Amino acid sequence: MTDVLNTRSTSWTTASAILFDLDGVLTPTATVHEQAWKELFEGFLASRPDVPGYREDDYFDHIDGKPRFDGVRDFLASRGIVLPEGAPSDGTAGHAPTEGAEQDATRQDPADATVQGLGNRKNKVFNDIVSAGVEPFEGSVRFLEAAVGRGLKVAVVSSSRNAPAVLKAAGLNRHFEIVVDGVVAAAEGLPGKPSPATYQYAAELLGLPSEECVVVEDAVSGVQAGCAGHFHSVIGVDRGAGRQTLLDAGATRVVNDLNELL
Numbered sequence: 392m393t394d395v396l397n398t399r400s401t402s403w404t405t406a407s408a409i410l411f412d413l414d415g416v417l418t419p420t421a422t423v424h425e426q427a428w429k430e431l432f433e434g435f436l437a438s439r440p441d442v443p444g445y446r447e448d449d450y451f452d453h454i455d456g457k458p459r460f461d462g463v464r465d466f467l468a469s470r471g472i473v474l475p476e477g478a479p480s481d482g483t484a485g486h487a488p489t490e491g492a493e494q495d496a497t498r499q500d501p502a503d504a505t506v507q508g509l510g511n512r513k514n515k516v517f518n519d520i521v522s523a524g525v526e527p528f529e530g531s532v533r534f535l536e537a538a539v540g541r542g543l544k545v546a547v548v549s550s551s552r553n554a555p556a557v558l559k560a561a562g563l564n565r566h567f568e569i570v571v572d573g574v575v576a577a578a579e580g581l582p583g584k585p586s587p588a589t590y591q592y593a594a595e596l597l598g599l600p601s602e603e604c605v606v607v608e609d610a611v612s613g614v615q616a617g618c619a620g621h622f623h624s625v626i627g628v629d630r631g632a633g634r635q636t637l638l639d640a641g642a643t644r645v646v647n648d649l650n651e652l653l
Contacts, residue, residue, distance in 0.1 A: 403652060406623040407603035408544035409535075410593050412456070413554050413572075415609035415630045416649075417531045417547070418561045420521065424551075425450045427516035431509060432466060442470050451632055456610025458550045458573050458583035459510045467506075477505025482512040517553065525560040530650030535566060537653055546571065546593040548606075550583050569596045584612040587620025594622075607649070614640040626652070 403409065415421030432445040453469050454462035467474060482505075538545060546569035547554060554572035558564040571593045573583070581588040587601075594604045606617030609628040617625035618641025626649075627634075627642030634645045646652060 403538070403605045403624065403626065404541060406543065406605045407599050408546065408594065408597050409538045409605045409607060410546050410548050410590055410622075411531075411535070412606075412608045412610065412613050413547050413549040413557060414551060416528075416607050416628050417535070417563060418525050418527045418557055420517075420525060420557055421455070421609060421630055423517055423520045425455075427513050427520070428454055428462070428466075430516050431513045435509060436470075439472075442472065451611065455632065456550060456584050456608070456612035458576065459514065459552065460506055461550075461583055463506045463510045463513075474509070475505050477507035479507055479511075481505045481508030482510070482515075514553070518556070521553065521557060521560055525557055527561040527563055528648070530648040532563070534649035534652055535563070539566065544597045544599065545569075546597055548589050548593045549573070550576075550589075569593055571596070584610070585615035585619065587616045587622075590616055590620050590622065608642075609637075611636060611640045614642045617641065 411417055413420070414424055428450055429445060432449070436442055436444055449466060449469065453465040457465065535545065545566060547558065547567050548571045550573055551557070552573035554570055555564065558567060558570065571581075571589050575581075575592075576583060576589050579592060581592055583589065590604075590606055591601055594601045597604070601620050601622045604622050606613070606620070606622045606625045607628065608614045608617055608625065609630045609632060611632055614625055614627050614637050624643040625641060627637030627640075627645040628649060629637060629645055629647050637645045
């Protein structure tokens with residue numbers, strides 16, 4: 392079924408720029424994030440038999456698309472668990488990323504039972520998997536190249552603090568001079584998705600008003616960010632969140648692959 396689009400956003404070709412989310416839009420690393428979160432929280436909850444275990448829906452309901460530590464806080468809140476914030480170094484001592492790092496990352500360490508510790512341990516699992524290389528979505532690469540070929544500006548807007556490393560591993564870094572990731576957001580004091588602030592900042596760096604920029608997202612929180620920011624349009628890519636869920640969150644159109652837009 393073809394989505395009904397408003398006149399302003401009948402085609403991405405009428406925009407001046409495309410703002411891409413990274414994980415799940417350009418690269419299949421959303422599944423890597425999902426796996427890393429599952430490894431982390433299954434290990435964390437193993438010592439709490441009175442708390443419901445980790446479920447597949449937890450990723451989309453509480454974590455997907457959010458800055459890492461927000462994901463930790465929101466998941467813990469869903470289980471009624473409150474942990475101290477901790478120090479930035481929590482979870483980083485020892486257990487260097489090696490084969491089998493996912494077992495280390497879920498090991499219980501009282502010193503790291505903090506929001507920062509859990510987030511950093513998750514990051515170790517993610518980086519260990521990504522270090523083997525990343526193959527971008529073929530349809531997304533074709534769409535990206537078509538957009539650049541038409542003269543549209545492009546940027547990446549990701550909640551991840553690993554965006555530059557993922558782009559390099561996928562061979563896409565040459566396309567993006569503007570990358571607004573979790574590190575940039577923290578440095579600029581920008582709230583994460585579902586706030587539109589990071590997308591608006593990327594548009595500003597491109598020298599364009601939000602109304603001339605298309606947001607491309609696979610996460611509900613990212614679609615909500617695009618919807619709240621008065622952008623040209625918001626293209627949802629259904630990688631598991633669900634077509635209707637993305638439409639309900641504010642997507643102008645939902646596709647299974649960006650190749651469908653060519």
